[in-house]
Amino acid sequence: MTDSHIPEPLRDCLAEEIPEAVRQVFSAAKALSAAGQLQKIEEALRYVTLANHLADLALAAHDQAEMATYTREAAQYAAQAARVTVKAAADPEGSAPWTTFATVQLTLLAKRSAALTRRAMIVRDTLTTAQMMDEAALVANAAGAALNATAMVLREMARLSPPAQETTADRPRRPGRTAAGLTRLAAAVLPAGYRARYAEEWLGLLWELPTRRQRARHLLSVLAGAPRQAYVLRRPLRKTA
Amino acid sequence: MSREPRMTLQTQMVLRQALLEPSREWYGLEMVQATGLPTGTVYPIITRLEQAQWIISRWEEPAEQAVDGQGRPRRRYYKLTTEGAESARLALAKAHANRATAPVPWGSLNPHPGAAS
Numbered sequence: 001m002t003d004s005h006i007p008e009p010l011r012d013c014l015a016e017e018i019p020e021a022v023r024q025v026f027s028a029a030k031a032l033s034a035a036g037q038l039q040k041i042e043e044a045l046r047y048v049t050l051a052n053h054l055a056d057l058a059l060a061a062h063d064q065a066e067m068a069t070y071t072r073e074a075a076q077y078a079a080q081a082a083r084v085t086v087k088a089a090a091d092p093e094g095s096a097p098w099t100t101f102a103t104v105q106l107t108l109l110a111k112r113s114a115a116l117t118r119r120a121m122i123v124r125d126t127l128t129t130a131q132m133m134d135e136a137a138l139v140a141n142a143a144g145a146a147l148n149a150t151a152m153v154l155r156e157m158a159r160l161s162p163p164a165q166e167t168t169a170d171r172p173r174r175p176g177r178t179a180a181g182l183t184r185l186a187a188a189v190l191p192a193g194y195r196a197r198y199a200e201e202w203l204g205l206l207w208e209l210p211t212r213r214q215r216a217r218h219l220l221s222v223l224a225g226a227p228r229q230a231y232v233l234r235r236p237l238r239k240t241a
Numbered sequence: 242m243s244r245e246p247r248m249t250l251q252t253q254m255v256l257r258q259a260l261l262e263p264s265r266e267w268y269g270l271e272m273v274q275a276t277g278l279p280t281g282t283v284y285p286i287i288t289r290l291e292q293a294q295w296i297i298s299r300w301e302e303p304a305e306q307a308v309d310g311q312g313r314p315r316r317r318y319y320k321l322t323t324e325g326a327e328s329a330r331l332a333l334a335k336a337h338a339n340r341a342t343a344p345v346p347w348g349s350l351n352p353h354p355g356a357a358s
Contacts, residue, residue: 026261026275038274046277053257060337197317198284204314205270205280218273218280225281232285237244237292 013140021147028154047081075143175206186226246289248336295325
């Protein structure tokens with residue numbers, strides 16, 4: 001599809017509003033990360049990444065039906081990002097500072113994101129070929145608004161979060177002997193010239209993961225991925241014309 | 242003749258994430274957390290991108306480590322090269338244009354947003 005076949009409001013939304021909202025989300029996430037709260041919003045960030053990817057796919061669509069499909073999928077992921085963000089902000093354990101100070105704002109944002117989700121769903125069900133592009137523009141707009149709402153909640157969470165207090169759990173900690181040994185074992189299958197580099201790098205990641213579960217997951221993933229890594233390092237990149 | 246990594250969906254996710262802030266340096270764990278992909282998937286992709294010279298890498302300097310210090314090991318930082326960023330954008334566009342007409346069945350991805358709503 002050429003640009004001239006895309007209605008301007010839809011193109012603006014997909015090419016500018018959504019990417020800008022995604023940038024805002026990641027900027028707020030960075031601030032939250034500095035406050036040691038990143039793990040609360042990891043799920044939301046995955047949905048945001050998917051929404052961004054689908055908005056790009058919509059822009060590169062071959063025809064209007066495909067563009068509408070990708071747009072509504074982007075809207076679904078954007079709405080889901082807003083929902084899980086608000087859920088994270090609500091913090092049922094009540095231990096987060098924003099639970100006390102921002103209840104009203106967050107409730108409003110939660111309602112707004114839920115309304116956007118419903119709107120995206122309703123619009124999806126009522127899409128017709130004739131009105132496809134107009135409806136897709138509405139859906140894209142809802143996606144942009146949901147991502148903006150996500151960014152707003154994250155900014156609020158970051159603003160109300162105290163600076164990260166260094167705790168024993170947060171402090172980088174030396175991996176146990178078994179974990180270090182398994183990391184070196186994974187690196188041992190790599191070509192000799194790369195072993196030291198990747199052993200150091202993978203071991204370094206183990207230091208930075210705060211929970212035992214995350215460290216175990218990382219370790220298993222490294223072990224499972226080491227043969228593939230060895231293959232990639234040994235096999236030169238395929239040349240294409 | 243050019244050398245290009247294969248544009249799998251995971252490679253596209255890594256590139257898209259890197260292109261959000263093309264001039265920023267990032268390290269492996271950041272990419273793992275941002276994309277939600279496992280470490281064992283992200284590293285071969287990073288390696289391929291490095292082989293293609295789309296990204297460059299360096300070890301963290303001791304002075305940088307001292308800023309947030311805490312006695313952790315040095316990180317390996319990665320960054321898109323100028324040519325790499327341009328090639329990545331082109332490759333992503335090409336991947337979109339070349340794919341089959343039928344849309345990817347995103348609905349089969351887990352977790353599915355519809356299921357939780």
